[in-house]
Amino acid sequence: xxxxxxxxxxxxxxxxxxxxxxxxxxxxxxxxxxxxxxxxxxxxxxxxxxxxxxxxxxxxxxxxxxxxxxxxxxxxxxxxxxxxxxxxxxxxxxxxxxxxxxxxxx
Amino acid sequence: xxxxxxxxxxxxxxxxxxxxxxxxxxxxxxxxxxxxxxxxxxxxxxxxxxxxxxxxxxxxxxxxxxxxxxxxxxxxxxxxxxxxxxxxxxxxxxxxxxxxxxxxxxxxxxxxxxxxxxxxxxxxxxxxxxxxxxxxxxxxxxxxxxxxxxxxxxxxxxxxxxxxxxxxxxxxxxxxxxxxxxxxxxxxxxxxxxxxxxxxxxxxxxxxxxxxxxxxxxxxxxxxxxxxxxxxxxxxxxxxxxxxxxxxxxxxxxxxxx
Numbered sequence: 057x058x059x060x061x062x063x064x065x066x067x068x069x070x071x072x073x074x075x076x077x078x079x080x081x082x083x084x085x086x087x088x089x090x091x092x093x094x095x096x097x098x099x100x101x102x103x104x105x106x107x108x109x110x111x112x113x114x115x116x117x118x119x120x121x122x123x124x125x126x127x128x129x130x131x132x133x134x135x136x137x138x139x140x141x142x143x144x145x146x147x148x149x150x151x152x153x154x155x156x157x158x159x160x161x162x
Numbered sequence: 163x164x165x166x167x168x169x170x171x172x173x174x175x176x177x178x179x180x181x182x183x184x185x186x187x188x189x190x191x192x193x194x195x196x197x198x199x200x201x202x203x204x205x206x207x208x209x210x211x212x213x214x215x216x217x218x219x220x221x222x223x224x225x226x227x228x229x230x231x232x233x234x235x236x237x238x239x240x241x242x243x244x245x246x247x248x249x250x251x252x253x254x255x256x257x258x259x260x261x262x263x264x265x266x267x268x269x270x271x272x273x274x275x276x277x278x279x280x281x282x283x284x285x286x287x288x289x290x291x292x293x294x295x296x297x298x299x300x301x302x303x304x305x306x307x308x309x310x311x312x313x314x315x316x317x318x319x320x321x322x323x324x325x326x327x328x329x330x331x332x333x334x335x336x337x338x339x340x341x342x343x344x345x346x347x348x349x350x351x352x353x354x355x356x357x358x359x360x361x362x363x364x365x366x367x368x369x370x371x372x373x374x375x376x377x378x379x380x381x382x383x384x385x386x387x388x389x390x391x392x393x394x395x396x397x398x399x400x401x402x403x404x405x406x407x408x409x410x411x412x413x414x415x416x417x418x419x420x
Contacts, residue, residue, distance in 0.1 A: 063209035125369035
């Protein structure tokens, strides 16, 4: 389990452009740093973030080791129909978490 | 208008102007006021402030049973929104039956060992910081209100002594930077007045939540002094004095700092 904070409007007008912001707790370990024992700490990052609106992809990004811990993502989408936005983070060590938000379009 | 309403009206005017003078007369500055606008917005937005992730985690840990007693914090304290409101404004404090003050982190560990029969969480442990942030968050916006007493005052005096004592290879005291030169620049960064208003803080440089102890150790390394061991009473004494200096300033936990 991972801690996630999402900021998205509950309602939107049809055709309105809405901003969706998501913050997730993740170490984003680069794979370049030595640990206390002198050995390199294995890379552990989120590799990909995607957002779908009723199943259709509206946003996707690749993440790299240069991105800071607890990454914050903000993006815009046009509200065409009421539905569920599914945010999905996948990465190293089998990391895969999802968060759902419902947006009602009037 | 009767004399009575006039009198009441005048009293209200005086009270309002007195309150305004109090706000306007506040010369002390939290580190919040010295940050850029972008960081201030980050701290103010509960879904952009990364410290809130730890507050959320702390809320989960609050309800999770731990230790041989298999009790959670909530089993004794109930809802933190009621029981923990204002608590962080009063720490460090002396626990019942003890002879020395503990900080909030120490209090949480006391609860773990005495009531939950669990192991102490090590310093800077993520779960410990999360619980501390969750507890302190319940007092956000409340003025810092340190307690007093003969034992506390003695430790506080010790803390002030540390604050004013020169130490380290650079031969600097806390006061030289944070009293005499606060607001000026050190390596391009404004020197804050060192009011611990938002701990544990999410420091962007750390990319993590960190305690006041960690911040103090940073300062000690900065003046090339030897940092005390992690369990040293000096940190608590210093925190007692710093909280006294910051008395009345509102708590911001979890604060964001560069």
